[in-house]
Amino acid sequence: MTKNLHIDTQAMRAKILDLAIQGKLTDQRAEDGNAQDLLKEIQAEKEKLIKEKKIKKEKPLPAITEEERPFEIPNSWEWVRLGDICQINPRNHIQDENVNVSFLPMALIGEGYGSNYCPEIRKWKDVKKGFTHFANNDVVLAKISPCFQNLKSAIMNNLINGIGAGTTELHVLRRYSHTLDPKYLLCFVQNQSLIKDGIKTFKGVVGQQRIGKDFIKEYLCPLPPLAEQKRIADKVSTLFAQLDAIDKAYEEYRELQQAMKAKLLELAIQGKLTDQRDEDGDARDLFQDIQEEKQRLIAEKKIKKEKPLPEIKSDEIPFEIPKNWMWVRLGNICSKVVDGAHNPPKGSNHPTPYIMASSQNINNDRLVNLYNVRYLSKEVFEKENLRTLASEGDIFFTSVGSLGRSCVYDGSLNICFQRSVSVITAQIYNWYLKRCFDSPYYQNMMYAEAKGTAQKGFYLKQLSNSLIPLPPLAEQKRIVAKLDELLPLL
Structure with a gap:
């Protein structure tokens, strides 16, 4: 699907x-x-709760001005402030402190506390202080970024004994009256206008910013009659279910597409996608030519002599290949396998033609997001570039963090890299090697052997020692041509 x-x-x-x-x-x-009649009923219910001392009387909210109203609504609707129709962050008043209640931990915010969540069971006495309170049919929304922007909101249902408590990173909206449909209220708090306006009021450090209670309490909400609230909620639910089905179908398609791509790459590097021809010769002759060329480059001091790589043992070979192919170590078929700067220099405060990129700038077989790089002066770039000396045709390979993404460089930029990217000069057909990197064999091997905990790395020694199935040069080119023909059809 395009x-x-x-x-x-x-x-x-x-x-x-x-x-x-x-x-x-x-x-x-x-x-x-x-x-209007609905709003009178809500206000009457609110006054009743105040009289019964179930809630406290609060200072009236500001009157709604004509200038505040963001759009026209039907004549039968009314503009209200959320605090006029809901308690914001109410407290539960439970007499039996030993009653079991639902407890909602912080981790469930990220999961969206949907219908499948399993709240913990706690005694009310253990959670009544220091936590947010909620009850069945309360609407809750995350107040912390980025959960707020990601619409982490829900209607609380199926709570143990109808009540619960949990993370303080929630705002809770509790209806004053049953004449307000919680499903309509949920539709409202998920609309992008509220999200965008809330972001403007964020307070706190980046990554831990929050919207305040007053923003929620004073925010304008269009209030329809109850019957129309229910029709709106039902219509939204129906349309969302159709979109969910589209998402599911597309995801299944993407999985099939990726499986087909993986299968093509697997067949390609096993020699099963193309025919083997006698006139192609033997990969062993190609390998010998590469070794002689490397010796010439060493003699001319264009590359450094390196420690010989270990012989390939039979138990290392992952699958069978055609007889005129051979298994090789990557370092033996490349004149350069280096990574970028381990101690990157401070960048320039303004854009320059000289850039230092990282693994985040390689995706979908190309360089991306080149506005998000470290800009260097010409002098600093020339010093840093001595390490990688990227040239047209080199392969850029992400070897730290986001592992195994790669692209073939077109030579158009003044570019060097941080350590998260390795630069490879192949002495075989570069696009064949790139497709080997993309294959399930190589990706699975790389992730299995990657080192590190917080951030995985597939480092230079591992990269150089990794095994590549090597066909004769003519077949390398036929394999790439066949993949170029088939992959776009997916």
Whole structure:
């Protein structure tokens, strides 16, 4: 499936919610009544709760001005502030301190606390202090970045004894009256307008920023009659279910596509995608020519002499290859296998034509995000470039962090690298070697042998020692041509 045929379901979800809260997703019906009457019922219920001392009387929220209203709504709707129709971050008042309740840990924010979450069971006395409180049908939303931006919000349901407590990184909206549908309220808090406006009010350090209670309490919400709230929620649910089905189908397609690509690459490097021809000769002759060429380059001091790589043992060979192929170590078929700077210099404060890139700049078989690099002065670049000396046709290979991505360099940039990228000059057909790197064999081997915990690395010695199936040069080119013909069809 090409990119332009893939439906952007996230954008469609955002548009559906946008239309929903503007009254453009459903019809307005006279028999639904008017949201003014609904609002009076909510206010009456609120006054009753204050009189019964179940909630405290609060300072009235500011009147809504004409200038504040972000868009037109149907005549039967009303603009309200969320704090006028919901308690924001209420407290549960439970008499029995030994009652079991649901506990929602911080980790479940990232998972979106969906229908499959399994809250812990705690005694109320153990969680009533120091945690956020909620109850069945409360709407909760994450207040911390990036969970807030990623729409981590939900309706609390199936809580033990109907109540719960948990992470303080939530804002809780509890309806004053059953004349407000929690599913409609959830649709509202997930709309992009609220997200964008909330981001503008963020406070705190980057990565740990939060929206405040007052922002939620004073935020404007369009209130439809109850019957239309339910129609909106049902319509959104139906449309979202259809988009979920599209996402699932596309993901299944992508998995099939990737499996087919992997199979083609596997067949290619096993010699099963092309025919072997007598006139191609034997890879052993090619290998001998490469060794002689390397000796010439060493004699001319164009490359350094390196310690011989170990012989290949039979138990190292991962699969059978044609008789006129041979297994080789990568370092023996390359004149250069180096990584980038281990101590990268300080970059320039402004863009220059000289850049130092990293593994994040290699993806999808090409250099990407070249606005996000370290800019160097000409003098610093010339010093740093002595290590990698990237030339047209070299292969850039990500060897730290995001492992195993690669591209063939077109020679168009003044570019050097940090340690996370290795630069390889192949003495065989570079595109064949690149396809070997892409193959399931090489990727699985690399990840199995990568070292490190927080950040995996497949370092130079491992790279040089890695095994490559080597066909004669003519077949290398036929393999690449066949892959170039078949892979785009996927």
